[in-house]
Amino acid sequence: MNIECRGEAVNFATGGVEVGRDLPLVVLVHGAGMDRTVWSQQTRYLAHHGFAAMALDLPGHGESGGEPLSSIGEMADWVSEVIDGIDQGPARLIGHSMGSLVSLEVAARHPGVVERLVLLGTGAAMPVHPELLGAAERNEVLAPQLITSWGHGTRAHIAGNPAPGLWMRSGCQALLERAADGVIFNDLAACNSYEAGDVAALITCPITVVVGSEDKMTPPRATSQLVAGLSDVDLKHLDGIGHMMMIEAPDRIRDILLGALQ
């Protein structure tokens, strides 16, 4: 399936299978400066377990066309248009980090396109460290390094990728280094200036929130503030895991997703 939005190609991973047109649609939205491949340990599993899984590349990210959108709201409108265009009914929307804010906004602005939310590494606000923002603005490799450094729990910095032979730290850094100049800054600035406001009050669908005890990018404190304002929410804690939880704890995230989506 090829899709376009606003005249630009929308790229997505499907777990290597044709999107099942009669299956419930699951849309996965990546975080700042990243792309669809952050979900590589989950997409294929979901695709083989009864879902039409689509891990999107946001505009100007990965292989999607267009320019990066400069606010969370604009990204949410775009995701909503993409889901509408797929024309497969409301989606189960899964977002990580910046993608979690985008998912929240989609549910608040366009309730008709979302029937369930799963938010990973999220918070009521996402203030960005000024030095990180500065490094991103100057397109320095320090930006990918700081995100990688703060984005992983202590364990992940040493060892033990469940996927044999893959090294998480460089994996994350290389992914971010592949972003075109300006993309990381665009995304971090969007996170930095985002205010959830009353969004929570507008959301009617059930929500699952996953928090890693060692998340330094969206610390458990920030997650708690968000959760406090939500009504139908199921909070899952991951001990010893940082912000890059889909990669740090792929099996547990897969199980949580499967539980939340069914």
Place this chain on the structure above:
Amino acid sequence: MVDPDYLKFDTLSLHAGQEPDPTTGSRAVPIYQTTSYSFVDTEQAAGLFNLEQPGHIYSRISNPTVAVLEERIAALEGGVGAVCTASGMAAFHLAAATIMSAGNHVVASRNIYGGTHNMLNLTMPRFGITTTFVDPRDPKAWRSAITPETRVLFAETLGNPGIEVLDVPLIAEIAHEHGLPLMVDATFTTPYLMKPIDLGADIVMHSVTKFLGGHGIALGGVIVDGGRFDWAANDKFPTLSQPYDGYHGISFTDEYGHQALSMRARAEGLRDFGAAMSPTNAFHLLQGIETLPLRMKRHVENTDSVITFLEGHDAVTWVSHPSVSTHPDHELAKRLLPKGAGAIFSFGIAGGREAGCRFIENVQLASHLANVGDAKTLVLHPASTTHQQLSAEDLVAAGVGEDLIRLSVGLEDPEDIIADLSRALRASQKG
């Protein structure tokens, strides 16, 4: 200024890839000497076989001990992943077979390990993959050898036998201008002396057999995936960017992006070609890597001492190592190899072939054998051993004169290495 809280090189040499075993508490990496792994249930088994979830199935494809070594080397190189193989030759083959098919072409440095040269020059053409060899110091030669069928540029970080220093940033730029990856064999430098991925290389391979292991007791190879090269930017790499029937139509770049090469090399290459590393070898090689930074520092220090001695010796006509100011890559080495240009080099002995033979027969501490990168000092006189079938003219063409002695400086006390060489040099001149 804030810095990333990254664990540093020496710490990674000891820890990367391993935590104490969760079930036994074993601090050392256990040797998982097993061929296969029990499945939890049919659901999990199917998921593993279908790349839906990570884990071990069969030790030809992955093994927990080998995985620690893979993660550790990837960490030291700054790569997104690594795949270990039975030998360095198997590593080269795995990389080549993963990114190329019949009809494709390689541009390679002509100053490379003889085994790799044979594979490219004689063996790969039988499978439809041809190579043009170029002078690694000549950027024009690299550029003009590239054809529409070229898929990779290949060289050693330190060449053979002249210890040519590869200008990695320059050759990487040439490769990238043509939408091609640069693959380097970094066996002689190890990640302690140079990190080729940081300099622009896309694939790094090692004969782990050498300095990484350091003890000369186990063969092994590895390819490290830099993760920065975009395999889907053109249509040259269909094994990575097109659907693959071997896993129900998966496209490795679509699903794994920056880790496509690591994933395909394992899922197809280890599965089908089967040149897997044994868990016990991985264990031995891990013991070596724990002390890599300490050993490499000492290798370089000893090399400096030995070179100073040789340069002042009457029976030595020349010494070829990038640390010597007459070496053509002296300045480049200062820039790319600030910690030293390795412990392997050659020198010329007065009296040619006969003197070379006598020298070799009179060393006692140094070992006469065809290997490099051992903890022990090794010597070889190619004209009377590996290259003995060649005439004097052919030897010169191969860059291996009759008078050439190759040394791989070990970790012994430098005074003892020098005393041994001194004795053998004296004997070599009594013709």
